[in-house]
Structures are given as C-alpha cells and as structure tokens.
Amino acid sequence: MEFPHVSSALGIVHPLRIEQGVNAEVWDSQGHRYIDFVAGIGVHNLGHGHPAIRTALHHQVDRLIHAAFNATPHGGYLDLVAALDTFVPVSYPLTTMLTNSGAEATENALKIARAHTGREAVIAFDDGFHGRTLAALNLNGKVKPYKQSMGSLPGPVYHLPFPSPDNDVTDAEASAALVRLCEVSLPVDEIACVIVEPVQGEGGFRRLSPGFARHLRDFCNHHGIVLIFDEIQCGFGRTGERFAFSHLEVEPDLLLMGKSMAAGVPLAAVAGRAELMNAVPKGGLGGTYSGNALACAAALKVIELMSEDNLARWSQTVALAILAHYHTWQDSQRYPMIGAITGIGAMRGIVFEDTCNASGSEHLAALVSTAREHGLLLMPSGRKRNILRLFPPLTIEPEILEEGLSRLGRALDTLTP
Known part of the structure; x- marks a missing residue:
C-alpha cells in the first residue's frame, strides 16, 4: 500500500489502513481482521476503545x-x-x-x-x-x-x-x-x-x-x-x-x-x-x-x-500464555532462530538469533510479514531489530490471546526449511 502525501521518512512497519479497533482486534479498510500485538506501540494497555x-x-x-x-x-x-x-x-x-x-x-x-x-x-x-x-x-x-x-x-x-x-x-x-x-x-x-x-x-x-x-x-x-x-x-x-x-x-x-x-x-x-x-x-x-x-x-x-487486582490478573494471564507457547516452540527444537525470552509480566520479547541461512533480523522481518498474512500484527525491536516485542492489550480476551499466539506459531512454521 502506498501513502502519497506522507513523508517517506516515516518508517511504516505494516502497510495497512486501519479503520476500526475493539480491544485486541482491528480491521483494515478492506475489512480484513487482525489480532493486534502492537497495540499502538504500547498505547493500548486497556485495548482499543475500552467502553469506560x-x-x-x-x-x-x-x-x-x-x-x-x-x-x-x-x-x-x-x-x-x-x-x-x-x-x-x-x-x-x-x-x-x-x-x-x-x-x-x-x-x-x-x-x-x-x-x-x-x-x-x-x-x-x-x-x-x-x-x-x-x-x-x-x-x-x-x-x-x-x-x-x-x-x-x-x-x-x-x-x-x-x-x-x-x-x-x-x-x-x-x-x-x-x-x-x-x-x-x-x-x-x-x-x-x-x-x-x-x-x-x-x-x-x-x-x-x-x-x-x-x-x-x-x-x-x-x-x-x-x-x-x-x-x-x-x-x-x-x-x-x-x-x-x-x-x-x-x-x-x-x-x-x-x-x-x-x-x-x-x-x-x-x-x-x-x-x-x-x-x-x-x-x-x-x-x-x-x-x-x-x-x-x-x-x-x-x-x-488499573486497580492492583486487575493489574495482577491481567499481567498473569498474558504472561503465562506467552511463556507457555514460547517454551513449546523452544522445546520442539524446530525453530533454531528462537533465542532467549526477555522482559517481565506482560512485557515480553523474544530474541531471534542468526542461523546458517539468515540473520536474526532477517528471520524476524520475515516473521512480521508472514504473521500479518496470517492476521497477526507484530513489532520488532532491538539495536539490530532482531527482538520481537509482544504487546497484546492487558485486557485481551483469553481466547483471542490464544488465537493470536497460535497464529504466531503458524507464522514461525514458515521460517523453518
């Protein structure tokens, strides 16, 4: 997607035109649905359009x-x-x-x-x-x-x-x-x-x-x-x-x-x-x-x-789900590019390492693109842009979180020979 009249100095991660968002889901101008693990680069801790x-x-x-x-x-x-x-x-x-x-x-x-x-x-x-x-x-x-x-x-x-x-x-x-x-x-x-x-x-x-x-x-x-x-x-x-x-x-x-x-x-x-x-x-x-x-x-x-009870419950739900999927991916030994997990609570990153066929940043760039095709929005980070940062809203519904992490797993499958 081209963006005429917008300065080319703006680096666009996802070439989309988002029109609507509800909690952890967004829809683009073509009506395609995405699970949003970018969340406005950390803006939507309470999701898109919280009713309150x-x-x-x-x-x-x-x-x-x-x-x-x-x-x-x-x-x-x-x-x-x-x-x-x-x-x-x-x-x-x-x-x-x-x-x-x-x-x-x-x-x-x-x-x-x-x-x-x-x-x-x-x-x-x-x-x-x-x-x-x-x-x-x-x-x-x-x-x-x-x-x-x-x-x-x-x-x-x-x-x-x-x-x-x-x-x-x-x-x-x-x-x-x-x-x-x-x-x-x-x-x-x-x-x-x-x-x-x-x-x-x-x-x-x-x-x-x-x-x-x-x-x-x-x-x-x-x-x-x-x-x-x-x-x-x-x-x-x-x-x-x-x-x-x-x-x-x-x-x-x-x-x-x-x-x-x-x-x-x-x-x-x-x-x-x-x-x-x-x-x-x-x-x-x-x-x-x-x-x-x-x-x-x-x-x-x-x-x-953001009461203490809400924060503890939200963070634990997100963290446990991310950690469970991460350990499954790592233990399977199918993804040699997956390195350490970083962060704390619901603020988690996954390091992508160099392999014999691509650098960590190349693996992550491919993952971000492929995940978008699977209806999941992701965000890179790190000096070399080789660390995936996972930013689902704290208020994400457990079933949507599970769906998003499953889509991430299917995108990871495309990185393996």
Missing part, C-alpha cells in the same frame, strides 16, 4: 474539549495530577507537569534537571530510547535510524552499557564503566542527571538489573545528581505493577509517563520531587495542548481501572 474510556470521553466532549492550562486552568488537569499523586508509588508528594508526548516529557525533564543542578551533562544507556525530538535523540543508545543525518545534537550526553538479566552485561561491568567515565571523560560534578528505562522498550524489553539500579540511586544521592526513570513504555501496568520501578525497589527523582496513560488520547507527563519540578523559573514549563481536557478525562478513567 469511551464513556468518559463522550461525557467530557459535552462539557469542555480544551482549555490551555497556562492561561485558564481546568478541573481535569487538577484532578489528574492529584490522582497521580496517589497512583504513583513513591514516598514523597508528587508534583506533575502534563505534556503531549513522551518525547516532550523527556525534553522537559532535561530542562528541570539543568535548572535544579546548574549542570548540563547527562548519562544515558546503550539501546535506550527516549524520543525523536532533537535533545531526546542524543539520549537514544542507537544511531540508526534516529541520529543519522542529524549533525551535532544537544548535549553533552554519555552512554553506559545497560546491565540486565536479559543480556550479557553484568552489574560489575556497568559499574566499572561508570567509574571509568567519571575518571576519564566527565567530571562527576558536571553531571545533571542519569536517565534510564526500568525495562527498555525499543531496546528489546530488557530489564534493568535491580542491583545496578540501587547502585545508581546511591551514586546519584552521593553526587547530587537527578535520577530519571523513563516509564513511557513500561509504565501503567505493563509489567504487572503500576510502574516497573517497583520491581527495582528504587524510587526516581523524576518519572516520565506517556503512551498508555490516556488509552490512546495524546498525553504524557514528567513528575517528581517538588524541589526539582519547581526549579524552573515561572513560565518556563507549559504548552498549549499539554493536559488537554479530553486526555485528562481518559487518564482519570485509566487510573480508576
């Missing part, structure tokens, strides 16, 4: 569609930031700024860290992803395609290896790299912030090591550095907890939220300790559409629906 979200939006449309909060504050914004103070599991009172997108939340977090510390340098991690705007680009731990042809990027930014149970980087190696960085390249008193995903999204659903997370927290405390957790993709229930940092037992100074925050209506946020959030001069934060009334209404309903 639709009702909240219809009600809000009849009351107020938009008011620019910087000029005329509205109740939805105020109600939502109050709800986030209760919903986000940190020990301190939460101060929040709403934004339109995750990248915008990232950019504002950098501004806040600079204003609070009076420093500029940032530490980020290999394979991380934090957005496509200019300053966010430099944080990303991957050149292609994000940093190509961009020239000099805002900085300074330094990258460390990402230690994880899902890769071969140890805590000791990452800690040694941090020591070396501060001895060779970067005075520690010039570091404004460290930004990291508790579970990498674009990087392949890899978990941050809890031990290294604690080391980072101690390092930042000792040197007056702001610790930023980017939960734009892994937050709002994807890992079985409200936020993935709960698995680490470490609190951030600033938290980035987005994607599934408002169930498909554009909304994100940067939130954290008041002394940081209030460090920027008055008027230095804001935006015309930031905290739009419709988006706030949707987010308030998302928070209401």
